[in-house]
Amino acid sequence: MTDVRTIEVEAVTKRFGAVAAVNSLSFQVAPGRVTGFLGPNGAGKTTTLRMLLGLVRPTEGRATFGGVAYADLDSPLRTVGAALEAASFHPGRSARNHLAILATASRIPRARIDATLDLVGLSEFADRRVGGYSLGMRQRLGLASALLGDPGVLVLDEPINGLDPEGIKWIRSLLRALAGEGRTVLVSSHLLSEVQQSVDDVIIIARGELVHEGTLSSLSAGDSLSVLVDAPDRAALAAALSAAGFTVTAARAGLVVVGVEAEEVGRAAFAAGVPLSTLHRQSSGLEETFLHLVGGDR
């Protein structure tokens, strides 16, 4: 039997008039892992999550929980917890009040209210009006709403946005703990660096299309090694390196040679009798690989 905790997005397309916000997108998200859903602003992340949660109807394809559409789930809040970006809470109500309304509507035991407030660190502020909450506190309340039904799947849109450094550290360990309990945790972000420390897997989209799907370490496999080298006589250095068979690109700080170790470049320059002023190895970080994948010269 298919596990409802597995998110399945199958050839989903969403067009808004002539604009394809999401184009033939397919991926799966497995339980027991934290998965980052990444892409630059406007890539189609929110639209995809909204289709998954039955808030937007796909033009083509389907997005389900183990084959079951959100609208067909027996008890949605107990199966899937979601916190979407622009979550709006009635400013006059307290956090406790918000959760109580949700609990009543979904027949969730009231004991879950205090347990969830405690889990997201809002107990102290539970009876204050949400209107006076900071963005970080509203994020915590969004998370509390998602966790209230003790669901096996969590879908969180930019949950780190608005949190202070301590809050970021806290949410990272919470996400890990939730996945450790066997839940499916899907977290969107437009920055890889924001979620890098908490995700096992990544799904990267750009312009509505999938550009990479795999483990976080599968991303670093795409890292390219390069060497930055320079000489007082840059033209002589370029000629020597080209003659030695290297592919050389001119940069502001010197010449960049891709796919080789610094030692090989140094040896070629030495053999040609060209004194160097700069020689160092540079490895592109994950964020650069990510930006490259999404075509990011932002």
Ligand SMILES: Nc1ncnc2c1ncn2[C@@H]1O[C@H](COP(=O)(O)OP(=O)(O)OP(=O)(O)O)[C@@H](O)[C@H]1O
């Ligand atoms: N209701 C709508 N009507 C028309 N166009 C829309 C609508 N919703 C989204 N779009 C467009 O679809 C594209 C994808 O938007 P979406 O909000 O899904 O991206 P995103 O990856 O979540 O970006 P962000 O990180 O900025 O939230 C954008 O070009 C956006 O302008």
